Amino acid sequence: MKVTIDNITLEVEPGTTIMQAARMIGPEIAPPAMCYYEPLKGTGGKCRGCLVKVTAGSEKDPRPMPKLVPSCITTVQDGMIVENTINEQVLETRKGIVEFLLLNHPLDCPVCDQAGECHLQDFSFEHGVSSTRTVEDRNTFEPVDLGPYIKLNMNRCILCYRCVYAADQLTEGRVHGVMHRGDHAEISTYIEKAIDNDFSGNVIDVCPVGALTDRTYRFKSRVWFSKPEDAHCDCDKCSGNVTLWYRGDEVIRVTGRKNEWGEVKEFICNTCRFERKKTSDWVIEGPTKIARHSVISANKYGANLIQPSFSIKQAALAYKLIDDDRDRSFLPAKKSLPSSEKK
Numbered sequence: 001m002k003v004t005i006d007n008i009t010l011e012v013e014p015g016t017t018i019m020q021a022a023r024m025i026g027p028e029i030a031p032p033a034m035c036y037y038e039p040l041k042g043t044g045g046k047c048r049g050c051l052v053k054v055t056a057g058s059e060k061d062p063r064p065m066p067k068l069v070p071s072c073i074t075t076v077q078d079g080m081i082v083e084n085t086i087n088e089q090v091l092e093t094r095k096g097i098v099e100f101l102l103l104n105h106p107l108d109c110p111v112c113d114q115a116g117e118c119h120l121q122d123f124s125f126e127h128g129v130s131s132t133r134t135v136e137d138r139n140t141f142e143p144v145d146l147g148p149y150i151k152l153n154m155n156r157c158i159l160c161y162r163c164v165y166a167a168d169q170l171t172e173g174r175v176h177g178v179m180h181r182g183d184h185a186e187i188s189t190y191i192e193k194a195i196d197n198d199f200s201g202n203v204i205d206v207c208p209v210g211a212l213t214d215r216t217y218r219f220k221s222r223v224w225f226s227k228p229e230d231a232h233c234d235c236d237k238c239s240g241n242v243t244l245w246y247r248g249d250e251v252i253r254v255t256g257r258k259n260e261w262g263e264v265k266e267f268i269c270n271t272c273r274f275e276r277k278k279t280s281d282w283v284i285e286g287p288t289k290i291a292r293h294s295v296i297s298a299n300k301y302g303a304n305l306i307q308p309s310f311s312i313k314q315a316a317l318a319y320k321l322i323d324d325d326r327d328r329s330f331l332p333a334k335k336s337l338p339s340s341e342k343k
Contacts, residue, residue, distance in 0.1 A: 001013065001014055001016075001076065001077075001078045002078060002079060003016075003018075003076045003077075003078075003080045003081075004080070004081045004082065005018070005025060005029060005082045005083075005084060006025075006029055006083060006084050006086050008029065010024060010025065012076055015075060016076050017044075017071065017072060017073065017074060017076065018052060018069075018071035018072075018074050018075075018076055018082055019031060019036060019044075019071040019072040020038070022071065022084065023261065027261075028085070029084060029085060030261075031049070031050035031071045031072075031084055032050060032119075032122075032123050032126070032127065033049065033072060033119075034046075034047040034049045034101070034120065034123060034208050035047040035049075035072075035160035035208075036050065036072035037162050037165070037166075037206055038261070038263055039263055039264065039265055039267075040162065040165040040169060040206070041165070041169065042165055043072075043161065043162060043165050044070065044072035044073045045072060045073040046160055046161050047097070047158065048070060049094065049101075049123060050070055050071045050072050051070055051071070051090060051093055051094070051097070052068065052069060052082050052084045052090055053065075053082070053083040053089060053090050054069055054074075054080060054083075055081045055082070055083055056079065056080060056081035057077060057080060058077035058078055058080055059078055059079025060078075060079070071084070094127040095127060095128060095129055097127075098123060098124045099132070099133070101123075101124075101158050102120075102124060103138070104139045104155070105156060105209070106156065108156075111219075112153075112210040113213045113214070113217065113218055113219070114209055114210030114213065115210070115222070116222060116223040116224050116294075116295045116296060117223050117262075117294070117295075117296065118209055118210060119208035119262060120158065120208060120209045139183070140155055141153075144188075145215065146176065146189055146212075147195045147196045147200070148196070148215070149201055149214065149215055149216065149270065149273075149274050150195055150200065150203065150204060150212055150214070150215060151212070151213045151214075151215045151218060152187065152188075152211065153210060153211050153213065154186050155211075156210045156211045157186065157187050157209065158208070158209055158211075159178065159185055159187070160207075160208060161178065162203075162207060163176070163203035163207055163212055164176070164177050164178065164187075165206075166202050166203050166206045166267075167200070170197075170199040170202055170267055171197035171198075171199050171200060172197065175189050176188060176189040176195060187211065197270075198237060198269050198270050198271070199238075199267060199268075199269055200270060201214070201268070201269075201273040201274060202264070202267045202268070204255075205256050205258070205264045205267075206264070208262075214253055214273075216253065216274055216277075217252060217253040220252045220253075221247045221252055223245075223296055224296050225247065226245045226246060226247050226252060226253075227245070227246040227247075227287070228246075228287070228288035228290065228296070229243070229244045229284055229285070229287055229288060230242075230243060230244075230257065230284075230285040230286055230287070230288050231244045231282035231283060231284050231285055232282065232285065233276065233281060233282050233283060235268075235269065235271065235272055237269035237271060237272075238266070238267065238269040238272060239268070240272060241256075241257055241266050242255065242256060242257065242282070243256070243257050243258070243288050244279075249279070251278065251279060252277075254272060254273045254277065255268075255273070256268045257288075260291060
């Protein structure tokens, strides 16, 4: 089965989604994903951040689809032609999606533990705009402790439902979900119950923003100041394959290993995540491979490999050429310095 994405044709298996096909090409072509999480069944179709344009439905029916479609839940057809990064309608729509996601999201990146590995930060930087059109008050919630290990900051939640699917599929009894409807919807537990299942800590890893954070790690260190190391241990509950985050010689947090899409393939138990914070508890495998575009890799590569800074890239995105054709005939001509004064 053949599919063409941004003028690149590849062979895929039947049942493959456009998102999965685009990821086979690479991160420069793959649409952004805020709610889709491949290891969790049923995710996708919530945030609309991965909308793409299908200019030809299939070889048998080459008519274009009338509207943009979410790539994470749209199955590829033989001969389908998709436009993502080269379609102006798609790029303009993503600006609106970013603006919608940020309607109630506070600008608290300087104090948020997710800063530096936040998918919403990347999404807004790559597809958003520098200004906002809203002046209304944001929805605000008080932080809530969901048990001894998890802190919920509902102000930052974008209702991606990842944590709900993770609890459904990884734990025996889910005690949290989405309460209320519409603009009042929020993540909460049933009658203030605590989340204390052996695999409950995985809702922290799947959260793309700083809504669900690790209480044992909060405010300890910025992620770019820590050093990630791959490690493993013999665990009777999970695979034991983790990433240890060091500050000096201290293990300040433990997370599941994430792939290039920020997804954990092997979920870990709470014992490995919260209780094994000593190097002696683990077998160290070596430094974790970090993408060079990530802020976590700051100061870890040579000057010839450093990516453009945020300010330079932002200025390039917002640059506008001004057509200045004003009359300058009345201005005095510039006088050049004598050759003896030039140095």
